[in-house]
Amino acid sequence: MKFTPAPLDGVYLIDLEPRSDDRGFFSRLFCQEEFAAHGLETSFLQFNTSFTRAQHTLRGLHYQLGDSAEVKVVKCTAGSLYDVVLDLRPDSPSFGKWFGAELSAENRRMMYVPRGCAHGFMSLTDDVEMLYFVSAAYDGKNERCVRWNDPRFGVEFPHAPLLISEKDAAAPDFDPAWHLDAGLTNTPFPRS
Known part of the structure; x- marks a missing residue:
């Protein structure tokens, strides 16, 4: 795997390095040693999938606080999407900045999203x-x-x-007091 740092602190584009022959190819999606060598998360609790039917559907920008903050590694397996990471870590040198890249079934690229960053995407197909x-x-x-x-x-x-969900369309503008304080009790947004 090839790890390319994005302009946001701790965000990476990960390109597979397939081994090909006449039959096709083989490549790793995850290698604990390679992730650890780059200082990245090596423990994942869930592998999720998402399907988006229509082109130009937007999902996001979502994240979780406190002990629930999660690292995500995102890969497009069918079609094409524009993946976005927004740095909301107050102590990060790239706080308030965002980065986007196309992930597609064709380019097989993955995005590494650190804890404390919001994530969203738009379907391009x-x-x-x-x-x-x-x-x-x-x-x-x-x-x-x-x-x-x-x-x-x-x-x-x-x-x-x-197309955008009611939850995402009604999401508030950034308010540090609400967005960064895991101790606040607010009505949670239902998962889309």
Whole structure:
């Protein structure tokens, strides 16, 4: 695997290095030793999948707080998507900055999303399926969502969303007191 640092602290694009012959190819999606050598998470509790039916559907920007904060490794297995990471770690040198990249079944690229970063994506084709590894179990009371077009951050998606969930459309603009304090009791957003 080839690990390329993104412009956000701790975010990586991971390219597979397939071994090919006339039959096709073989490649690792995860290697504990290689992840550890780059200082990345090596313990994942869930492998999830997501299917998005229509092109230009937007999901996100989601993250979890406290002990529920999760590392994600995201891979597109069908179609193509634009994957976005927004750094919400107050002590990070890239706090408030975002990074996006195309992940597709064709390029087989993966995105490593550290704890404390919000994540979202837009489908670039119909029938997009993604696989993502997560390091913590889902915890609804510690889930947060930042509005996809919060002007504070200026995240740019390649197209205006044609479909977005009510939860994501109603997500608040960033408020550090609510978004970063795991001790606050607010109504959690249901998982989309």
